[in-house]
Amino acid sequence: MLNREAFFGFTWVPHFTSVINWTLRLGLGLLQQVVPIATPWLAIIDHSIDIGTKKALVVLRVPLAALVIRGSAICLEDCECIGLTINDQINGDTVAADLQTIFMQAGLPTAIIKDGDYTLNKGVNLWQDKHDTVVPVIYDVGHAAANILKKEFENNGPYLRFIAMINQGAKCLRQTDLAFLTPPKLRGKGRFLSISTLGKWAAKMIEVLAIPASHRSSPILARLREVLPGFHKLKRFVQRFAAMTVVVARMLDILKNKGLNHGTAEQCSQLLASLPNRSKALSGSK
Numbered sequence: 001m002l003n004r005e006a007f008f009g010f011t012w013v014p015h016f017t018s019v020i021n022w023t024l025r026l027g028l029g030l031l032q033q034v035v036p037i038a039t040p041w042l043a044i045i046d047h048s049i050d051i052g053t054k055k056a057l058v059v060l061r062v063p064l065a066a067l068v069i070r071g072s073a074i075c076l077e078d079c080e081c082i083g084l085t086i087n088d089q090i091n092g093d094t095v096a097a098d099l100q101t102i103f104m105q106a107g108l109p110t111a112i113i114k115d116g117d118y119t120l121n122k123g124v125n126l127w128q129d130k131h132d133t134v135v136p137v138i139y140d141v142g143h144a145a146a147n148i149l150k151k152e153f154e155n156n157g158p159y160l161r162f163i164a165m166i167n168q169g170a171k172c173l174r175q176t177d178l179a180f181l182t183p184p185k186l187r188g189k190g191r192f193l194s195i196s197t198l199g200k201w202a203a204k205m206i207e208v209l210a211i212p213a214s215h216r217s218s219p220i221l222a223r224l225r226e227v228l229p230g231f232h233k234l235k236r237f238v239q240r241f242a243a244m245t246v247v248v249a250r251m252l253d254i255l256k257n258k259g260l261n262h263g264t265a266e267q268c269s270q271l272l273a274s275l276p277n278r279s280k281a282l283s284g285s286k
Helices: 004-008 016-032 064-070 092-106 118-129 141-153 157-173 196-209 218-227 232-258 262-272 280-284
Strands: 041-047 055-063 080-087 111-114 137-139
Touching: 016 080, 041 118, 055 064, 055 092, 080 092, 092 118, 111 118, 137 141, 141 232, 157 218, 157 232, 196 218, 196 232, 232 262
Parallel strands: 041 111, 111 137
Antiparallel strands: 041 055, 055 080
């Protein structure tokens, strides 16, 4: 058994609520010490998911020099939290007011990185209107790719039939010996941010259902075909959907881990070249 006195230097263990309070006070102290810096920096802004009835607006500061030094995607150690606000209601006015307060304390960023959320867009625009200096806004690549995929598939008839089929199939697979084949659960909001997991599952199902019926596991295949009726009729669409979402996921993996440079740009171009010429994903990336 661990000797706490020998290991930590004291015999008592603080209550977990004490640790939470100490951490919160430390975080508040760091936020109150934020000051402008002389070197250029980027601001990354985003909202948290709903926390009860509230939402948090978080602003991170990343020095441009960190991008040059690292030569790849940034890490947590490159970021400094310079703003954290909590609101019951979120709209463009609250975002603009929060940014005004945060940037008055931290100074003006060289550019702002954010997703395409309507509230953030409006808030940043309202804040920009109050300044003579225009701060460039950079669209987050993950959300940009998700919007391209959304435009490609959201109102696509075969896609809607495919989603309806797998939702029904998932209900039949859960709590059975075939639960390991259950399709990934789709998010209600922002589902195209993680749609590649469904694409990978679909690619595997194409391989599984292509096994000849004479195979020894045909009873299992028969059950799977009953659970996913009409899958074979959507095979061409599923192949296209799986290929496109997997390609986009690989491209994002490269950019998020290695950053954007001549080498990664060439890798992404080669991946995009494998997409159909008429796809919105290919045309939207240019």
